Amino acid sequence: MIRGTVALVGHPNVGKSTLFNRLIGQRKSIVDDQPGVTRDRIYGLGEWLTQEFWLIDTGGIQLEDQDFASEINAQVEIALEEADVVIMLCDAQDGMTQDDIFIARKLQKSNKPILLAVNKADNEKIRLGIYDFYQLGLGDPMPVSSTHGLGVADLLDEVIKLLPDKEMRPYEGLTTFCVIGRPNVGKSSLVNAILKEDRAIVSNIEGTTRDAIDTPFTYDGREYVIIDTAGMRKRGKIYENIEKYSILRAVSAIDRADVVLFLIDGEKGIRAQDKHVAGLAHDAGKGVIIVYNKWDAVKKDEHTMNEVTKKIREEFKYLDYAPIAFVSALTRAKVQNLIPLIDEVHESCTLRIPTNVLNDVILDAQMMNPPKAQSGRQLRIYYGSQVAVNPPTIVLFVNDPELLHFTYARYIENRLRDAFGFIGTPIKITARKR
Ligand code: GDP
Ligand code: GDP
Numbered sequence: 001m002i003r004g005t006v007a008l009v010g011h012p013n014v015g016k017s018t019l020f021n022r023l024i025g026q027r028k029s030i031v032d033d034q035p036g037v038t039r040d041r042i043y044g045l046g047e048w049l050t051q052e053f054w055l056i057d058t059g060g061i062q063l064e065d066q067d068f069a070s071e072i073n074a075q076v077e078i079a080l081e082e083a084d085v086v087i088m089l090c091d092a093q094d095g096m097t098q099d100d101i102f103i104a105r106k107l108q109k110s111n112k113p114i115l116l117a118v119n120k121a122d123n124e125k126i127r128l129g130i131y132d133f134y135q136l137g138l139g140d141p142m143p144v145s146s147t148h149g150l151g152v153a154d155l156l157d158e159v160i161k162l163l164p165d166k167e168m169r170p171y172e173g174l175t176t177f178c179v180i181g182r183p184n185v186g187k188s189s190l191v192n193a194i195l196k197e198d199r200a201i202v203s204n205i206e207g208t209t210r211d212a213i214d215t216p217f218t219y220d221g222r223e224y225v226i227i228d229t230a231g232m233r234k235r236g237k238i239y240e241n242i243e244k245y246s247i248l249r250a251v252s253a254i255d256r257a258d259v260v261l262f263l264i265d266g267e268k269g270i271r272a273q274d275k276h277v278a279g280l281a282h283d284a285g286k287g288v289i290i291v292y293n294k295w296d297a298v299k300k301d302e303h304t305m306n307e308v309t310k311k312i313r314e315e316f317k318y319l320d321y322a323p324i325a326f327v328s329a330l331t332r333a334k335v336q337n338l339i340p341l342i343d344e345v346h347e348s349c350t351l352r353i354p355t356n357v358l359n360d361v362i363l364d365a366q367m368m369n370p371p372k373a374q375s376g377r378q379l380r381i382y383y384g385s386q387v388a389v390n391p392p393t394i395v396l397f398v399n400d401p402e403l404l405h406f407t408y409a410r411y412i413e414n415r416l417r418d419a420f421g422f423i424g425t426p427i428k429i430t431a432r433k434r
Contacts, residue, residue, distance in 0.1 A: 003163040005054040005252065006046065007079035009107070010089035011072065011099035012059065015119040019089065019146040020044070020057040023156075043248050048156040053163060054252065056082060061245050072099065076106045078245060082252070085162045086114050087155070088138060092121040096132050104136040113162040116141045117155055122148055171225045171256075174216070175346050178227040178253035179291075180281065181263030182273045183246065186293040189329035190263065191215070191226055197336055214256075219339050227257045250280055258390075259287040259345050259424070261338070262322070266308075267297040270315050278316050285391045287345035287424045288322040291338070296328040321417070322424055345424030350389045353420055359383050362396070365415040371408050379403035382434050393428040401431035 008016045024044035042060030046053050058075035066074070079086050088107060090100050107114050118130040121143035133141035142158070144151035179187045195217060215226040254260050260281045264274055281288045290312060298304065309324055316322075325341060327334040362384045371379040380399040387395050394416070398404060409429045416427060 004084035007083035397434040404431040
């Protein structure tokens with residue numbers, strides 16, 4: 001269970017990225033830049049004593065053409081907006097600086113739990129000097145040395161204590177979805193259009209504790225929640241154009257959603273950044289619908305829809321399972337089709353196939369098209385079993401897992417899709433030795 005989000009703030013060079021890397025360890029971080037850029041990771045999963053939490057290094061969120069003060073300002077605001085716990089990092093070797101005081105003032109105004117960590121406290125002598133930092137008014141300064149790992153365990157103990165005691169999935173039983181896409185594709189317009197649909201009634205269910213802007217509503221007697229993403233409310237809008245920040249917001253929204261609506265701006269067509277966003281949706285293993293928006297603004301004839309479909313399939317090969325919807329958030333054309341599609345995709349994500357039915361399909365598929373032998377040895381699938389949903393996960397019990405070539409797994413996947421639909425959901429197939 002992921003307990004919540006922790007953000008690191010502090011002026012440059014205090015050691016945020018060093019601490020970040022130590023806390024996420026070998027795990028893969030989510031936002032990667034081009035190789036060679038030092039600031040490549042800003043968002044990752046940390047773990048302490050079986051508890052997991054998202055970690056954000058706000059130092060990696062950089063504004064273009066902004067002076068230093070507004071940059072720090074934005075970082076602190078983003079931390080306060082996103083995190084359940086904020087760690088303010090200072091530098092024990094530099095001592096307290098004006099920047100520390102500036103950051104501390106901003107943090108004091110919020111009611112988020114703040115931990116004050118004083119980094120580079122590599123030895124006893126330096127540790128004794130950290131008491132100055134009491135003046136920041138953020139409680140006890142905790143000495144840490146990110147490079148040596150000293151004090152990190154104590155810091156993490158405090159983090160775990162302060163993280164909210166809540167499930168990250170407060171909407172159990174409801175269908176949750178989020179709308180992601182690059183700036184200006186029409187995310188907010190689409191959300192408004194969905195909510196304006198005649199029968200969509202915004203209900204007054206409380207959101208999450210974290211000043212949530214998620215929007216619950218009922219439609220045809222069923223309950224849904226639109227999970228907030230970057231730029232959907234005014235306050236966040238100013239940061240929406242910081243690409244990394246909008247990606248970060250998308251990641252946390254995807255994390256909480258059952259179904260992801262991935263928006264493309266039909267007026268502008270597919271852009272490079274769309275691939276980044278689509279990759280996030282796919283990697284998360286959630287249900288995905290590709291929504292081609294601004295269809296009203298597209299010059300079209302009777303071939304256009306097919307051509308666009310072909311182009312989308314070419315550009316987003318790995319999302320071949322995702323249905324495509326052509327809509328206009330502006331005129332609300334076809335917006336009413338989205339909710340039934342969301343239902344269908346959500347059902348696919350949670351579909352459980354009985355073992356005997358599953359095996360009929362798998363054994364048939366194997367008979368129709370037996371696996372090719374590899375260096376004289378042939379894969380044999382004895383039987384399969386669905387071991388999980390969200391996404392549907394199938395384990396094939398075989399003679400030797402090494403012999404399951406991805407093209408054959410792909411073939412099995414396609415047969416399962418033919419038989420059971422699985423619209424909009426990825427399917428995971430793994431092999432295990434019987
Ligand atoms: P950021 O700008 O806040 O992300 O800082 P970095 O993580 O890039 O670290 C800035 C510099 O401080 C680097 O040269 C690090 O090696 C160094 N540094 C980070 N943590 C420690 C520490 O615990 N002790 C010492 N002596 N140096 C550290
Ligand atoms: P966001 O940044 O992704 O939330 O995008 P917005 O919802 O703020 O929309 C960006 C711009 O695109 C606004 O000027 C909208 O009026 C416009 N827009 C959104 N949806 C449509 C649409 O379906 N058709 C047209 N023609 N314009 C749209």
